[in-house]
Amino acid sequence: MSGPLKIEQRGAVLEIVLDRPKANAIDAPTSRLMGETFREFRDSDNLKVAILTGAGEKFFCAGWDLKAASNGESPNADQGVGGWAGLTELTNLNKPVICAVNGICIGGGLEAALAADIILAAEHAYFALPEINVGVVPNLAAVSLPRRIPRNVALEFMFTGRRMDAPEAKRWGLVHDVLPLEDLMPRARELAALLADGPPLVFAAIKDIIRRTEDIPEQAAFDYSRSLASVQKCFNSEDQLEGARAFVEKRKPEWKGI
Template sequence: MTENPIKTRTIGKVLEVTLDRPKANAIDLATSRIMGQVFAGFRDDPDLRVAILTGAGDKFFCPGWDLKAAADGDAVDGDYGVGGFGGLQELPDLNKVVIAAVNGIACGGGLELMLSCDLIMAADHASFALPEIRSGTIADAASLKLPKRIPYHVAMDLLLTGRWFDVQEAQQLGVVNYVYPADQLLEKAHELAAELAAGPSLVQAAIKEVVREAENMKFQDALDKITGSVFPTIKTLYSSDDQLEGARAFAEKRDPVWKGE
């Protein structure tokens, strides 16, 4: 395994996570476990609010599973670590915002990792594909997520053909939020991250928990859990000083000061 395949740096309340495994930033079991530790640490650190996930270089964000490592004995059903593949897809109780800054090719498991983030920014040369079908396997996470995010027939086209699509199509489909020139991507990601990090963290946490937990619930059941403060983040929010701060700031004609408490 490449030494230090995951690079991190902290800027204020923002954690930048860079996948750095030459030549293509593919993920093996050991790297996935490290990523899980990194994102679990981010989740549990009260001083961190937002994370940015990107790849090293300007060609690959991530192509997904490291087939060379698999050929050397990494089992596809092996131990991916606390967060599942790439540290994000199955990480429990992650109620903080994660931004993907897609600096190049995102295909297979790399596209699925991208879909695990909350907001997606991409360089103008980025490209995407789910080529698993051509290898006789299934893009499992994408098969679950993509038909819920874009029109069913479009998702099925991408899943069944494994074709490549460019960043312009990705944005038109709503898969990507923002597109920037490659040399501006990380700067723009940090601008957005700083804006979010300055926002009401308790509300952000509540939004993430509600969206995640209510995905397969009936509308009224989910709404009852919100109004009844059954969700832990909602209970915390509704008993916090921050819950009143927005109204006070409006009445006093000032910017709100969020304390996260």
């Protein structure tokens, strides 16, 4: 399809490619389109995993489209149903999302990547939050980044606006794996296929538990997690019985999501 997004369905996996030369920057209409795309992914019975990446070899995403800003687009413009980049504030997205960072990932581009569950990066990719240099608050990253990497590292990174290369990002746990560019999408697709073949109710429960217990003391979180509807649904599901039967019968489970 033409436009700022290239979308392809591969079985149960939805691939979303941000394609806005030269820097894959995001304006408000693109953010709204991304939100609609991720909402459709969330609500689909057939799609299990999403991969977000950028077109080309240089940029994953340079953040907010400053050309649009120079033409009058406000920072408070409607970003759509999923908030910035369609993903940062999309509620109840209980399916795995993989971000394949194919190049420079800065500002709002990093905030979009942080909204994914698993981040893979090409060897030449780097990350930065340069907002400090122009007196702008990276508000989304200020919330999500310290939940990914040590707080002191996140603070120094945001305070200085410096670059973090892919190996360092992996060392701090921001990135799951670093690969040659030619191996990035094959690895993302391999991982997506593995997850697409997994139990959807368990994925949903895991994401729900993490989202709802991040600020709760550990023992209280243990107790609260069992009461969540997503967890009870999993415990009382046909898939729970199927998993036990498949283990006993030494065969591959057939997950139905019910």
